[in-house]
Amino acid sequence: MTAPVDIQNLSITxxxxxxxxxxxxxxxxxxxxxxxxxxxGESGSGKSTVLRCVSLLTDIWTxxxxxxxxxxxxxxxxxxxxxVQMVFQDPYGSLHPRQSVRTVLSEPLRIHxxxxxxxxxxxxxxxxGLPVDFLDRFPxxxxxxxxxxxxxxxxxxxxxxxxxxxxxxxxxDVSVQAEILNLLARLRELRGFTYIMVTHDLAVVDHxxxxxxxxxxxTITETLPRAAIAGNLATHPYARELIGASLEYEGHGRG
Amino acid sequence: MQGPILDVKNLSIRxxxxxxxxxxxxxxxxxxxxxxxxGESGSGKSTVGRALLRLLPGxxxxxxTLRFEDxxxxxxxxxxxxxxxxxxxxxILQDPKFSLNPxxxxxxxxxxxxxxxxxxxxxxxxxxxxxMLAAVKIRDPERVHDLYPHEISGGMGQRVMIAMMLLADxxxxxxxxxxxxxDVTVRLQVxxxxxxxxxxRGIGLIMISHDLNLVRNxxxxxxxxxxxxxxxxxxxxxxxxxxxxxxxxxLAAQPRIGGxxxxxxxxxxxxxxQEEMAx
Numbered sequence: 001m002t003a004p005v006d007i008q009n010l011s012i013t014x015x016x017x018x019x020x021x022x023x024x025x026x027x028x029x030x031x032x033x034x035x036x037x038x039x040x041g042e043s044g045s046g047k048s049t050v051l052r053c054v055s056l057l058t059d060i061w062t063x064x065x066x067x068x069x070x071x072x073x074x075x076x077x078x079x080x081x082x083x084v085q086m087v088f089q090d091p092y093g094s095l096h097p098r099q100s101v102r103t104v105l106s107e108p109l110r111i112h113x114x115x116x117x118x119x120x121x122x123x124x125x126x127x128x129g130l131p132v133d134f135l136d137r138f139p140x141x142x143x144x145x146x147x148x149x150x151x152x153x154x155x156x157x158x159x160x161x162x163x164x165x166x167x168x169x170x171x172x173d174v175s176v177q178a179e180i181l182n183l184l185a186r187l188r189e190l191r192g193f194t195y196i197m198v199t200h201d202l203a204v205v206d207h208x209x210x211x212x213x214x215x216x217x218x219t220i221t222e223t224l225p226r227a228a229i230a231g232n233l234a235t236h237p238y239a240r241e242l243i244g245a246s247l248e249y250e251g252h253g254r255g
Numbered sequence: 256m257q258g259p260i261l262d263v264k265n266l267s268i269r270x271x272x273x274x275x276x277x278x279x280x281x282x283x284x285x286x287x288x289x290x291x292x293x294g295e296s297g298s299g300k301s302t303v304g305r306a307l308l309r310l311l312p313g314x315x316x317x318x319x320t321l322r323f324e325d326x327x328x329x330x331x332x333x334x335x336x337x338x339x340x341x342x343x344x345x346x347i348l349q350d351p352k353f354s355l356n357p358x359x360x361x362x363x364x365x366x367x368x369x370x371x372x373x374x375x376x377x378x379x380x381x382x383x384x385x386x387m388l389a390a391v392k393i394r395d396p397e398r399v400h401d402l403y404p405h406e407i408s409g410g411m412g413q414r415v416m417i418a419m420m421l422l423a424d425x426x427x428x429x430x431x432x433x434x435x436x437x438d439v440t441v442r443l444q445v446x447x448x449x450x451x452x453x454x455x456r457g458i459g460l461i462m463i464s465h466d467l468n469l470v471r472n473x474x475x476x477x478x479x480x481x482x483x484x485x486x487x488x489x490x491x492x493x494x495x496x497x498x499x500x501x502x503x504x505x506l507a508a509q510p511r512i513g514g515x516x517x518x519x520x521x522x523x524x525x526x527x528x529q530e531e532m533a534x
Contacts, residue, residue: 042438043409144296172463173295178508178519185518200438207510207519230513245440250468250512 002033003068003083003161009147009168010063012218024218033068033161035189036195038205038212038226040242046218047198051164051172054196055086067162078112085155087166091147095139101125101150102135108143108158125154129183145176152183165197169204181208202229202246214239260427260459261285261307264320268306271313277302279483283428288455289460291470291491293505294480300463303480304429307461308340309333309492324426342372345420347449349432350411355404361415362388362400369420387418391448409442417449421456428453431463447471467494467505479505482529501528 012024024046031037039047052058054065056072065072067083070085075083089170090095095104105121122132128149139147148168155163168184169177185208187193205212206229213220214236221238232247234240261284262372268278283290292300305311307321309328321328326339348354350509356364360383369380381400388396404412413433420428433449433489434442450473453460462474470477471494479487487499497503500523507520 042440047373174467174505175295175508175522178510179521181510182518201510203510203512203514207514207516208513240442245443247512249439249443249472250475251472252512 002116003194004033004035005054005162005194005196006064006066006069007033007050007054008064008066010061010065012049012053012058012061015139022218024053024207026063027215027218028063029220029223031194031196032191034188035211036209038196038209039196039198039215040200040202040205040212042200042214042242045215047215048166049218050215051166051196051198052084055164056080057086081108081160082112082158083160083162084162085157085160086164086166087148087151087168090114090171091144091151092139092171094151095147096103097139100136100138100155101142104133104150104154105157107247108154112158114158120157124157126188127156127187128153129169129179143176144172145179148172148176148180149183152180152187154186160193162194162196165195167198169199177204178217184208202243203250214242259284259286260324261461262320262322263307264318266303266316266318266321268302268308268311268317269315270311271315277314278306281478281480281483281485282472283478283488285456285459285461285484286475289450289462289474290463291464291474291477292480293464295465295469295479295505296349297482298480299483300465300480301431304346304431304463305459307427307429308344309336310340310346336471341368341425342423343425344427344429345423345425346397347413347416347420347430347433349435351404351409351416352436354459355412357404359403360400361402361404361407365400365415365419365422368419372423373476383422384418387422388415390416390421390452391418392444393418404479406497408441409437410445413437413445414448417445417452421452421458424456425458427459427461429461429463432465433462434469435466470494482528486528499528500525 005244008028010027014023016023027050039050040084041047053061072080083100105124106117109117109120121135125134130146130149165201172180188195196211206226209226211223211225213223216238222234228234229243232240232243234243264282265275266278266281269276281303292303294300306316318329323344365387366380366384367377369383385396385400388399393399393411393414434445437445462470464470471491474491477489477491478485480502487497487502489497504522508522510519
């Protein structure tokens with residue numbers, strides 16, 4: 001059920017020769033099975049791009065990405081979908097407005113030829129803390145937090161081992177964020193998921209992650225344990241600046 | 256010290272065709288201070304800001320008092336309102352990407368404030384624009400003046416917005432989520448610039464935000480809104496001593512650096528909060 005992720009020399013280059021543009025120069029990191037790994041950095045630093053590469057939503061990259069020891073490029077599409085799933089930032093954009101929750105959740109089951117659909121869909125809703133009669137609702141009948149729960153249920157329904165979380169709570173109010181973070185933490189505890197979580201909020205990293213990487217201009221400047229945040233133990237200047245700004249913003253050291 | 260800049264008593268707002276008021280009997284006064292309005296999406300905080308500038312066509316605004324300095328905002332004609340809006344009272348919006356005109360140079364857009372409200376020549380407006388761009392700590396104002404919005408970063412865009420708003424030397428600035436679209440490192444920089452300018456010039460500031468950390472650090476006083484009402488008013492530094500269960504719930508729901516990793520407290524919404532009012 002649980003799987004490690006190993007990323008080596010992941011890079012994206014446009015063009016060839018001297019005019020080539022390296023969008024993502026080279027990213028390497030490894031995430032242990034069952035670990036929650038954070039990716040932080042400013043907008044445009046490439047953190048979401050890494051997730052899109054791992055899930056092959058973007059496939060113009062070079063390098064190797066291995067999940068549970070298997071190269072994601074050589075995995076058949078169906079097998080890949082059952083290994084890794086993604087939750088997107090904005091639940092207002094990531095759910096089809098004219099598809100009911102039932103349609104959203106049943107489609108992967110149908111594609112993968114999995115039986116016992118009704119029971120599985122109900123279970124998925126229970127897992128994310130929604131009433132089962134929500135199956136017949138449409139996205140406009142749901143609040144932002146409920147939508148994000150549906151998006152998480154959709155990611156869970158194929159029982160993957162790795163979840164890629166792209167700013168899963170940044171579009172939500174703090175009270176709703178707390179519910180979703182609690183849900184994600186509980187699911188990881190129960191099922192041993194491996195999470196790779198992109199966020200801009202170091203307080204969320206501190207709450208959820210074991211380790212995190214600070215990205216800038218498409219490269220990882222530093223990989224740090226969670227404990228390095230509170231005392232700002234980073235050594236790279238940009239990582240220090242980012243952590244320092246987050247601490248100051250939270251009111252640490254303002255007296 | 257003169258009277259308050261803004262005096263609001265029992266402000267209620269109903270959108271066209273809505274069955275209930277979006278804002279219900281909100282009262283507050285504002286002096287030369289920084290007032291935060293916090294609440295979740297849909298709590299009515301932005302609606303209050305927009306109502307003050309009368310930017311809600313079609314909505315019904317009622318109030319016992321809605322006074323901005325010597326002007327009764329409810330009684331002003333649209334023609335008179337044009338002399339207030341953008342000149343004496345202005346607004347900084349959330350995302351510079353969507354609030355700057357994409358096909359006009361940045362400098363021209365800032366200068367428009369000057370040309371619109373003061374009898375100045377284009378050359379004078381340009382000088383004032385460059386001065387203001389420098390005041391918001393844009394390093395090379397001459398260069399930035401001639402750039403288009405897509406050529407500048409988000410943080411720079413938001414500083415341009417601040418320059419545009421402050422150029423008219425307003426008495427009141429309403430900042431609606433001025434930094435939510437920005438990165439943490441840039442956010443502090445922009446807030447510090449806004450903060451310094453507002454203090455130096457003695458401008459009243461209303462900061463509308465969902466971010467408790469922001470209002471705690473950059474405001475003097477905070478109104479907490481829930482379901483269209485103000486449920487609590489606090490001094491920003493006393494935020495941790497909040498009494499209303501909603502405010503306390505919001506504070507507890509927030510993950511903190513160095514905090515416990517136990518499940519976060521989840522808000523237990525009470526129906527009676529909808530009807531309560533700040534004492």
